[in-house]
Amino acid sequence: MRTNRHYYVESFDTISLAPYRISRSPFAHRYTTDETVHAVYCNRLYPMKSSPDENPIPAYWKLRQGVLLYDVPEKPLEIAGPDAARLLERVLACRVADLGIGRCRYGLACRDDGSILMDGVLMRLADDRFWYVTANGEFLSWLEAHAIGFDAEVIDPRSRVLQIQGPASLGVADAAISGGLPADFRYFRAGYFEVCGQTLWVSRTGWTGEAGIELYCNSGAEPTDHDALWDGLFACGEPFGMEFSTGASMGIRRIEAGILDNGSDIEPDLTPYGAGLGQFVRLDKDDFVGKTALERADRSQLLLGLICPTAMPEPGMDVSYGDRKVGHVTIGTWSPTLDTGVGYVRFDQPLPGDDWLAKTVHLLDHGGTPHAATVDTLPFVDKGKRLPRVAWRGSGACSG
Helix, strand or coil, rough: CCCCCEECCCCCCCEEEEEEEECCCCHHHHHHCCCEEEECCCEEEEECCCCCCCCCHHHHHHHCCEEEEEEEECCEEEEECCCCHHHHHCCCCCCCCCCCCCCCEEEEEECCCCCEEEEHHHEEEEECEEEEEEEECCCCHHHHHHCCCCCCCCECCCCCEEEECCCHHHHHHHHCCCCCCCCCCCCEEEEEECCCCCCEEEECCCCCCCCEEEEEEECCCCCCHHHHHHHHHHHHHHHCEEEEHHHHHHHHHHHHHHCCCECCCCCCCCCCCCCCCCCCCCCCCCCCCCHHHHHHCCCCEEEEEEEECCCCCCCEEEEECCCCEEEEEEEEEEEEECCEEEEEECCCCCCCCCCCCEEEEEECCCCCEEEEEEEEEECCCCCCCCCHHCCEEEECCCEE
């Protein structure tokens, strides 16, 4: 059976599972209890649930209507040096050279056969300095291997990332940043700011589909004082009712928002086209890893949304069409906003002479009972993706 590739462990400081070394967050002591359920992502522990029986729905609505802070395990890598842009042009399917300082761009790294190896957000900190924030999976050694012959260094800055997400997140950021949040700090912008007295790289990004920011520790000249940052952020967030949340509420919201997880939703054999990410491939740029294969790859989309009113899609559930199995669920949840089951379906192959969108299929629950479901586009909520792009007007005011 296929499962979501997050590994669940008990609450401990560090663990070595050869050949992996799992790291604990410097913020963990601020929220960990004997009941906390941790998961492993990017070889990092993160809090998945506050307890085995946590109900994530109250935090979900807090995310949708207010503001939450998350300690997330995504892993930034730094690529720096005179050839940094050239190296990244070689390994990423997006354009790199025209990315301005203080700008972010979603980037895919593909294997020679065109399948997706890694996805992440690329940020330009200076002319010759980039950070690529990776999803789950090993990428550092692959990037180091491709850096041979380039005048560029690839390092792990050991940056832990905090996400402040929700409609009130920009108000919290404005209160935490010395001088306030600039009015032109729009979606997928980034820059250095004094945050609670420490210089940090901050981006208008997130993993929830809501307005939000991310704070990158150890991104400035001085090592981050993690405890001072934590205390300062919650002092600034108190007037907004900001609370800490585990990943359980984020997990629901990211599915509603159509955000894909590398390695579980984006399965290792999927190309960008199969994953519905073909718009992030620039075949008109110079050669990059996987370009030749992508030029002749099938353009059919195989990963789509699934809406089921009578059952919650779960990883590994089969999907049938007519009298045959045609795919499986990679992830799913019950959407509190839509009051229906939603998830992602990975089809085994294209539908001959047609496409899967809007087709009625059947979701087979773990008992084998079929449930009628409709194939849909992503995202399920906020189809226009306007929420994370909300404009900041200052003094706690946002507008769509």
